[in-house]
Amino acid sequence: DAGVTQSPTHLIKTRGQQVTLRCSPKSGHDTVSWYQQALGQGPQFIFQYYEEEERQRGNFPDRFSGHQFPNYSSELNVNALLLGDSALYLCASSLKQAIYEQYFGPGTRLTVT
Amino acid sequence: AQKVTQAQTEISVVEKEDVTLDCVYETRDTTYYLFWYKQPPSGELVFLIRRNSFDEQNEISGRYSWNFQKSTSSFNFTITASQVVDSAVYFCALSEFNNAGNMLTFGGGTRLMVKP
Numbered sequence: 001d002a003g004v005t006q007s008p009t010h011l012i013k014t015r016g017q018q019v020t021l022r023c024s025p026k027s028g029h030d031t032v033s034w035y036q037q038a039l040g041q042g043p044q045f046i047f048q049y050y051e052e053e054e055r056q057r058g059n060f061p062d063r064f065s066g067h068q069f070p071n072y073s074s075e076l077n078v079n080a081l082l083l084g085d086s087a088l089y090l091c092a093s094s095l096k097q098a099i100y101e102q103y104f105g106p107g108t109r110l111t112v113t
Numbered sequence: 114a115q116k117v118t119q120a121q122t123e124i125s126v127v128e129k130e131d132v133t134l135d136c137v138y139e140t141r142d143t144t145y146y147l148f149w150y151k152q153p154p155s156g157e158l159v160f161l162i163r164r165n166s167f168d169e170q171n172e173i174s175g176r177y178s179w180n181f182q183k184s185t186s187s188f189n190f191t192i193t194a195s196q197v198v199d200s201a202v203y204f205c206a207l208s209e210f211n212n213a214g215n216m217l218t219f220g221g222g223t224r225l226m227v228k229p
Contacts, residue, residue, distance in 0.1 A: 033216070042117075042204055042219030043158070056214025088156055092217075100146050100208060100215055104158035 002027055004093050004105035012111045013081050021076040021108045025093030031055075032074040033102060034066060035090040043090055049074055050096055078110075086112045115140045117207050119220035126195050127228050134190045134223045136205030142166075144210040147181065147188045148217065152202045164188065195227045 005024045013019050025032050031050045035043035045058035049068035068074045072093075078085055088109050092102040116139040126132045138147065149161040162172065164181050172179045176193045192199055202224045206217040 033214075035217075035219075042119075042206075042221050043217070045216040045218070048214045048216060050214070056216050058216060090158065092158075094215070100163055101160065102215075102217065103160065104150075106155065106157045109156075 004029075004091055004103055006089075006091050006105040006108050008108060009106070010109045010111075012113060014113055015081055015083060017081050018077065018079045019081060019110060021078075021089050021091075021110070023074045023076070023091030023093075023105060025072050025074070025091075026103050029093035029095055029103070030072050031094045031096050032068060032072065033092045033094075034074070034076045035092065036060075037088040037090055037107070039087070046076070081112045083112050086110060115142075115145075115207050115209055115218045117205050117218055117220035119205055119223050121223045122221065123224045123226070125226045125228065128197060129194050130227075131191060131193050132195050132225065132227075134192075134203050134205075134225070136188045136190065136220060138186050138188065138205070138207045140207060140209055142209040146208045146210070148206040148208070149179065149188075149190050150204045150206060150219075152204060152222070154201070158204070161190075192225075195225075197227050197229055200225060200227045 007022045033048040034046040037043040047057040052068045063079045065077045088107040090107045091105045094102045118137045145166045150158040178191045180189045202222045204222045205220045
């Protein structure tokens with residue numbers, strides 16, 4: 001049973017560029033959440049997708065956007081990258097009806113130079 | 114607004130010592146869930162436990178135990194007879210019951226180093 005997978009593992013981008021991160025949820029899960037974890041800090045909630053719609057959003061600017069596909073996989077897009085966007089981006093999946101059990105992927109390490 | 118505080122940023126113990134990781138939370142909701150996650154150097158968050166606000170019973174799982182006290186808004190985590198493999202960053206998290214979603218609010222984490 002495959003767990004949550006994320007791609008790519010690492011990414012280096014230049015300030016001002018755009019980036020897309022990808023997440024495939026655990027088999028059978030229909031809800032995907034994204035978190036940003038800066039170095040030495042706890043993860044911060046970006047947003048959550050269910051039934052291809054953004055259901056809840058944290059305190060992040062509109063430069064952060066997402067999408068969920070019919071197969072429940074998800075993308076996180078960040079435009080106009082800033083140095084402060086450098087972080088580990090974690091994806092978590094769950095079942096809507098058991099939404100409190102969230103399973104995390106290994107993350108994508110984004111470095112903005 | 115909800116908030117989770119882990120006052121201990123780093124703890125160092127010698128193998129076989131017991132260690133307690135503190136977690137204090139703030140929420141206006143009467144229904145909420147509390148979690149502990151472990152983050153080894155690989156970076157993936159590993160789920161350890163979930164408790165709801167109506168269940169204050171302490172829980173034990175092997176060498177791990179959790180003490181939930183609503184009166185002090187605390188949800189502390191104890192590792193008995195620590196092992197080198199327990200070395201990791203541990204996060205406490207809170208989720209309020211919300212039909213719109215279930216965002217997790219994490220504390221800043223406690224880095225535990227267990228020395229042989």
